Amino acid sequence: MLSMLMKAVQVAAPGGPEVLEWKNVPLPAAGKGRGQVLVKINAAGVNPLDTYLRSGSYTTNLAYPYTPGIDGAGIVEQTGKRVYLSGSISGTYAEYALCREDQIHPLPDHLSFAQGAGIHVPYATAYRALFQKARAKAGETVLVHGASGGVGLACVQLARAHGMQVWGTAGTQGGIELVAKCGAHRTFNHSSQEDKKKLATAAQEGVHLILEMLANLNLNWDLELLSKNGRIVVIGSRGKTEIDPRFTMSKECSVMGMTILSAEPKDLAEIEAGLQAGFANRTLTPIINCELPLRNAAQAHQLILAPGACGKIVLIP
Numbered sequence: 001m002l003s004m005l006m007k008a009v010q011v012a013a014p015g016g017p018e019v020l021e022w023k024n025v026p027l028p029a030a031g032k033g034r035g036q037v038l039v040k041i042n043a044a045g046v047n048p049l050d051t052y053l054r055s056g057s058y059t060t061n062l063a064y065p066y067t068p069g070i071d072g073a074g075i076v077e078q079t080g081k082r083v084y085l086s087g088s089i090s091g092t093y094a095e096y097a098l099c100r101e102d103q104i105h106p107l108p109d110h111l112s113f114a115q116g117a118g119i120h121v122p123y124a125t126a127y128r129a130l131f132q133k134a135r136a137k138a139g140e141t142v143l144v145h146g147a148s149g150g151v152g153l154a155c156v157q158l159a160r161a162h163g164m165q166v167w168g169t170a171g172t173q174g175g176i177e178l179v180a181k182c183g184a185h186r187t188f189n190h191s192s193q194e195d196k197k198k199l200a201t202a203a204q205e206g207v208h209l210i211l212e213m214l215a216n217l218n219l220n221w222d223l224e225l226l227s228k229n230g231r232i233v234v235i236g237s238r239g240k241t242e243i244d245p246r247f248t249m250s251k252e253c254s255v256m257g258m259t260i261l262s263a264e265p266k267d268l269a270e271i272e273a274g275l276q277a278g279f280a281n282r283t284l285t286p287i288i289n290c291e292l293p294l295r296n297a298a299q300a301h302q303l304i305l306a307p308g309a310c311g312k313i314v315l316i317p
């Protein structure tokens, strides 16, 4: 018999990490809606989006108070099945999350719950950017600009498994080593002027596709690095920037934005099928940087925005 209360993180109003409160809240009522399941959360994934939503910098119609968190993994109360989540009705920074049936997916036995909490947003975003937006092809060269974080490492693994020539950047030596270990053929430090010169020289051999995690800093430079007829997918940006549009003319290139939040159910079904195949043949392996207690969500929100990414930060209830 489940207690009627559970521990969860709640946000009562937008603000800094301190608005993430550790509280007793009512257990979500499963079964009120058809096709709903209650999942005992064993790990919740932390994404930069969680911080934008918390601070109010991302426009949505959130009803306060709310429990944050899109990603998570755990066990379905009714069936005992191991699952990872692609969102939930009630929020994943909690001991339990109420989910629609289409938000739960089988978690392969060889992946931990922490790894499961690092799947949906990073891997679905990477898959959509590479294949549904850029139409990436085997043999092409892709630069993953910001490869050491959750999305970047997923891009590296997916592109490598697809037969691409993969280049990745990170801002620390540890990040660079991890990007190489995950399959990048060449790595560059995006904080080093010397490495930037090396990247510019290497790019003369041709860069067909750039997956950009920080477009407000890099978009104009990406346009310089890109080959004729190349494509840039803007995955992340934290502000405005100035570009020289002439690059788009001389290179006849495409710059496209994407958000995983716009993926239709049919897109998500395709993504899920592609990811499950990659987990089964072990070309895709979520990388966990650190596990923190769920009550330390505020610390996780500071860490996720700090330099020095090396995979996912997950919260353990």
Ligand code: NAP
Binding pocket: 047, 048, 049, 121, 122, 125, 145, 146, 147, 148, 149, 150, 151, 152, 169, 170, 171, 172, 175, 190, 213, 214, 217, 218, 234, 235, 236, 237, 238, 258, 259, 260, 261, 304, 305, 306, 307, 308, 309, 310, 311
């Ligand atoms: P993350 O785990 O915090 O990783 C951030 C990445 O950005 C790290 O690889 C970091 O490298 C890199 N970075 C820092 N400075 C950079 C620079 N000057 N140039 C290039 N890269 C730089 O975050 P994430 O989950 O991978 O997400 C990455 C970005 O995509 C975020 O802005 C996020 O909001 C966005 N995103 C968008 C979608 C979408 O649907 N469009 C979905 C998920 C995420 P170092 O730490 O090694 O310097």
